[in-house]
Amino acid sequence: MAKLQKSIEKREALVRATIHLVNNSGFHATPMSKIAKMANVSPATIYLYFENKQDLVNKVYLDVKTKFTDYAFQNYNENIPVAEGFEKIWKRIAHFKLKEVEEAMFLAQCDNTPMIDEPSRQEGLKHLQPLLNLWHKGKQEGIIKPISDYLLYAYSINPLSFLMVMQQRGVFKIDQDGLEEAYQAAWDSIKI
Amino acid sequence: MAKLQKSIEKREALVRATIHLVNNSGFHATPMSKIAKMANVSPATIYLYFENKQDLVNKVYLDVKTKFTDYAFQNYNENIPVAEGFEKIWKRIAHFKLKEVEEAMFLAQCDNTPMIDEPSRQEGLKHLQPLLNLWHKGKQEGIIKPISDYLLYAYSINPLSFLMVMQQRGVFKIDQDGLEEAYQAAWDSIKI
DNA sequence: AAAAAAAGAATGAACATTCATTTTTAATGT
DNA sequence: ACATTAAAAATGAATGTTCATTCTTTTTTT
Numbered sequence: 001m002a003k004l005q006k007s008i009e010k011r012e013a014l015v016r017a018t019i020h021l022v023n024n025s026g027f028h029a030t031p032m033s034k035i036a037k038m039a040n041v042s043p044a045t046i047y048l049y050f051e052n053k054q055d056l057v058n059k060v061y062l063d064v065k066t067k068f069t070d071y072a073f074q075n076y077n078e079n080i081p082v083a084e085g086f087e088k089i090w091k092r093i094a095h096f097k098l099k100e101v102e103e104a105m106f107l108a109q110c111d112n113t114p115m116i117d118e119p120s121r122q123e124g125l126k127h128l129q130p131l132l133n134l135w136h137k138g139k140q141e142g143i144i145k146p147i148s149d150y151l152l153y154a155y156s157i158n159p160l161s162f163l164m165v166m167q168q169r170g171v172f173k174i175d176q177d178g179l180e181e182a183y184q185a186a187w188d189s190i191k192i
Numbered sequence: 193m194a195k196l197q198k199s200i201e202k203r204e205a206l207v208r209a210t211i212h213l214v215n216n217s218g219f220h221a222t223p224m225s226k227i228a229k230m231a232n233v234s235p236a237t238i239y240l241y242f243e244n245k246q247d248l249v250n251k252v253y254l255d256v257k258t259k260f261t262d263y264a265f266q267n268y269n270e271n272i273p274v275a276e277g278f279e280k281i282w283k284r285i286a287h288f289k290l291k292e293v294e295e296a297m298f299l300a301q302c303d304n305t306p307m308i309d310e311p312s313r314q315e316g317l318k319h320l321q322p323l324l325n326l327w328h329k330g331k332q333e334g335i336i337k338p339i340s341d342y343l344l345y346a347y348s349i350n351p352l353s354f355l356m357v358m359q360q361r362g363v364f365k366i367d368q369d370g371l372e373e374a375y376q377a378a379w380d381s382i383k384i
Numbered sequence: 385a386a387a388a389a390a391a392g393a394a395t396g397a398a399c400a401t402t403c404a405t406t407t408t409t410a411a412t413g414t
Numbered sequence: 415a416c417a418t419t420a421a422a423a424a425t426g427a428a429t430g431t432t433c434a435t436t437c438t439t440t441t442t443t444t
Binding site for chain 2: 014023024025026027028080101108109111114115137147148150152153154155158159160162163165166171172178181182185186188189190
């Protein structure tokens, strides 16, 4: 029978190596041989876990995206008031992006380049539904501006990606105060 | 003596081809041979205009960044009121990003990947000084929130990049109303 | 006709993927 | 408990391709 324990470890090592190397050099500048070396594995072994290089990066993208959204909506409850729900989700997203920098950077790169297949990208988007529902409710109640979800996202959530990249590059450090200011700016831009 | 007219045309064709191909496939997935073909030039000719592939993309980045900031601050005047100045700059940036999509997409990719040399990136940043000065003045006058420039940028300017990418992907179309809503959200997030 | 520009073909290195072989695993019989 | 064994997992080396860059020759310019 197939062993399982070791397999999962190797897969995780490959995923971690991919994230790290792609962050630092980009997808096409990262050879499979380097990923293998960093994961302490032979290049051929990668092909036991993934079909090819493109499949590897697609799978890593979906893995990370899932981890991200799971984190964002953990013990979120549909029934609390809109303003409170938004603050809760926003702060969890902020926490993820500013603490799990490697993974968040990887997502940012995937979302801004042609590195990921369009189908995988679509798949990744579905996970944000609870936030869209919240906004819908907020608009109905007259609490949130009646504008496109894309605009709401651009002004309340997306700025966090920019701040994370700046923090990663070392040109900007966000502390508790900064986080609160950022939250306020996010809320100010979408509330009525 | 060296001819000059033709040279400039060829260089421009190379720059345009690079932007287009890098947008659609990414830097490392774009062969020099393809750039040459699209510019109607021999691969060897590229090396008369640029040292190598990295130099090519660095130069294209700085060219485009310069064109962008020149556009953003065209006939901007330091002496008009802060709110008015911000609106003027914001709208010019928006106009560039939503109309010159190819070039703006290229900048977004450069700013979110390890594709560009760090020195070239630094160089590109200097050009935003007039906007920083405006914010400084606005803070002194108590019109603009007394928070980090990075936060101000993240919430007022950066969202435009996201909207542009969404528009380019065809999932979102911004019209005159949308633009006005976006401007309002930007201003709401940074004004006191 | 000399110098510059351009071209196409050649070169050599890097890399994704596959292949042939070895090592590990765990189910089975003793 | 232990030895046996067939399947699965893993490996390092080999393969064939792609591509950046250079070289040699041709074309254009003045």
